[in-house]
Amino acid sequence: MLARLVGLLAALTIALSWGAVAVAAPGAGPVTGAGDTAPVTTASMLPLQQTEAPDDAEETQQPEEPAELLRGTLRGPDRQPLSGLTITVTRDGEEVGSTVTDDQGQWEVGLPGPGTYAVGYDPAELPEGVVPREEGGEQLQGVVVRPGAAQGVIFQLAGDGEGEGVPGGGSGAGAAGPTLLSKVAQLLVEGIKFGAIIAITSVGLSLVFGTTRLINFAHGEFVTIGAVVAFFASTGGPLPLVLGAVVAIAFAAALAGGLELSVWRPMRRRSTGLIQMFIVAIGLSLVLRHLVLVVFGSRRRQYDEFTLQPAWDLGLVRITPRDLVITVLAFLVMVLVAVMLQRTRTGKAMRAVNDNQDLARASGIDVERVVMVVWLVGGGLAGLGGVLYGLTQAIYPEMGFTLLLLMFAGVILGGIGSAYGAMIGSLAIGVISQLSTLWFPASLQFMWALLAMILVLLFRPQGILGRRERIG
């Protein structure tokens, strides 16, 4: 038992020691130190924090939240909400609070009292092609808040080069007025890109399940950690992002392998129940995610390379070179995985273990080695997926968990345990979630993906490629 503990600690030390290095590394560019965690986000994850406040011994009848607040909704010129922007509120040059816009573009900052405040955001965080409508429009001075008021704040944004901008109102009332066809095509492209990223992350999830029957709830953390390591190596460190991504892949793979050695293999040796292992995986995911939160902070951040790129107009659709490269790269990786599974010895062994572990073992396959390779490959792919997702969206500690549920959806859609099923299912999930924004609010896009998964379970409980189990 002692050896187990030591092993576990060793694995955690990897994560921690990396964390310490990262803290020591000086923040660069728009990044500030890990310390300025946005308090609003943290509090919202823990509902009872507010009432608990151990410092005030005497709880009062008054509502705990400050009565005065500033709030608003940040929308781009196309009326799409802008998420992940940091809003900072200051009074007399002193910061009184900050928050990050949620995926509806909404934000809210509690104030210490009535008064005059300045509110602003960092224009560098705006997506490409979006700028403040007026110069200096990212800072609003002299916002007066009356006692008890929830004061709304409007930031006006415009498309890059539009100068005058578009009048608020009609949705999608761009200059040209995109046709339905081009909108669908654009969303399809976005969906395939998103789905391809989910696909390369979910391959590992599915392969690990196939070879060990473990539902690795901590798989999403490999994604987050990949993105974060690449961030500290490139944006916060000396390397270009491409090399940073290589470091990230290596780190995520090493972490996955280390955890296999220190946690999963010993548990399998003791023939621990699968439910027990599943719950351990949940605990592990909590540990890893919140270590990242401590080290990285809760803010959404961006890599400082490849962020602002003019999109290529391909007629029906527009795509930035970055997104094109990401999509092609993701598909390339999928093809590589397929080739590995079909052609290489290790890949064939993986499929054999996936089909029937006992038979594979009996025919001389070193199952433990195969499982190890699966972890390394799966972890590395997840790390790469994290970098790609961070490039297209943002880097934040919850990203892995958000993606994890979508990975589950993809894996179950395609049939759990099958690498190809995971890829196809993930692509479908990406497309579903993007296309849904055609008719429904963007904040609900993940909801449709999850609903699709529940529907699949309803009509084909064993998954699309699954088989009915024999009874008795």
Added chain:
Amino acid sequence: MDLLAILSNSVRGAFGPEAAIYALAAIGLNIHFGYTGLLNFGQVGFMLVGAYGTAVPVVAWGWPLWAGVLVGVLCAVLLALLLGFPTLRLRGDYLAIATIAAAEVLRYLYRSSWAEPLTGGVFGLKQFAGGFYAFNPYSGPLDLGWLTFSPRALWVMTVGWGAAFLAAGLVALLIHSPWGRVLRSVREDEQAARSLGKNVFAYKMQSLVLGGVMGALAGALIGINSQALNPDSFMPIITFYLWTIMILGGASRVLAPIVGSVVFWFLLTFLDSALRQAIGTGLVPASVLVASDIGAVRFAAVGLGLMLLMMFRPAGLMGDQKELRLDVR
């Protein structure tokens, strides 16, 4: 370091309203997992519909609070039926993923602009529980010198712990009845129960509804306690808290969720207070941790606790290690 302050905070945490509320929700989860073997990872979804079911009628239609609580319970029954029909036939691990996804779907839905007229969307609802505090029988605080509870907290605690013990009592009666025997047989082997003429699906559904209603009542109490609701308070992590509480106490033990919740909140508040003091007094330098990191450290500690419990003492504080070894799943 002011040890007394840390201890008094921890004791307040251990017996405060949150501990009672989480105990109640964990009792529901214990019916699901501990006695029926259902891997429900969406308990927070039941809490969400319970909380909003309670608050919405009060805020939107001016109904009395008790009617709201009733609506909350009905919402939980409805959710259990909606969730159960597609998912209860699934293998255990699929059920876990389906339930966690369902809870997230609900959160997305309640915070969406569609639901905003009723739920207040991301801004949530506030000040709807006046009807509860109007009945507060406590006029003064409980003052033990080193520890005080306000009358308001005392009232929530009375109702919360009262509900938790009533629920535990009900579970005790049920589990030691033939109904409970069938439930436990479903946990052990569905096919065997079926071969003996038991309608396994119906029992699973009853279990889901019953535990879900307890989750909903806990959700209603969360809203009443904080007088404020926000869909983003109902993150999946709440479910993981409940699992930790249940396993800490010892799954399939009647009083385990209550014991688990008290111990859990004691440890959690202890960690929180101690860290706060350590940072405040400079014992932990700001280069390592700052006050705003404490929340994250707490979550990490919960995760680590859950891992170690499951690896080294899966039967929890009250469970029978020998009994657990018989579990071959």
Added chain:
Amino acid sequence: MSADQATPREEPEDLVHQRAELVEEEARLQHEAPSEGASRAARALADVAAEPGVPKPDPILVVEDLTRSFGGVKAVQVDHVEVQRGTITAVIGPNGAGKSTFFNLVTGFDRPDSGRWRFDGADITGRPAYRIAGSGMVRTFQLTKALMRLTTLENVMLGATGQRGERLLTAPLRFLWRGQEDQVRQRADALLERFRLTHMRDEFAGTMSGGQRKLLEMARALMVRPSLVMLDEPMAGVNPALTQSLLGHIQGLRDEGTTVVLVEHDMDVIMAISDWIVVMAEGRVIAEGRPDDIRRNKAVIDAYLGTRRELKEDDGEH
């Protein structure tokens, strides 16, 4: 997920105990030549022709046109088969003949592609498993399904049907079901006594040996008061001493009027206790008859000769 990991192992005391039992049982079987139940069954089946699908004078189970295929392979393709009430009917056949699938289909644990079947005169086609069990056709499993974390007594008590305390609304009101519970417990104790499991009464079933679990499963099935018991390889994984005891119990059931259908591999066992034998191969019924008919049946010999090696391997598996 729940492969029967607990290896069947017999305690030394158990073995001694069972040894004595075996001697006793053999003596009984030799002296009291055919039991009353056996002669009754023999008389009832006397005029029945030994051919596949033959009608019986008083069938309790009638199966027609039952098919089930797995990925293109027809696992079961039974045109017509009847089971005579009050007999021990054995279903035999080489490995992969579709015996277990047939059991699963008839008892509602698997859904057929087509087919109808009647039990005790009522059409029960497509009924859920629990309702089929409730109507008096109870099965056991090839891999025993002991309810590990219930006591032996609880395992058996679970089998009783129509328990008032099994409804959610009456369960908390003990006074409504206490009397019935006492009766159920008495019956369960009697069954434990009969199967010599009384010493395990308050132990978790998970602590039992493989053979004891077989006994427990049979006792539990009897608690349902079935008119037809379907036993899926009741002797598999049981030591020879206990096999005799199990055989005695099975014959005892028949003598009390319960119909028994069993799947078994051990030919000696089959020939010794069966009143009627149904032979399956490749999903079809290829022969039916009394043990003597089957011994002489050419189709059966062909089927077995063709697969003798396979049969051997299969025996080793369990």
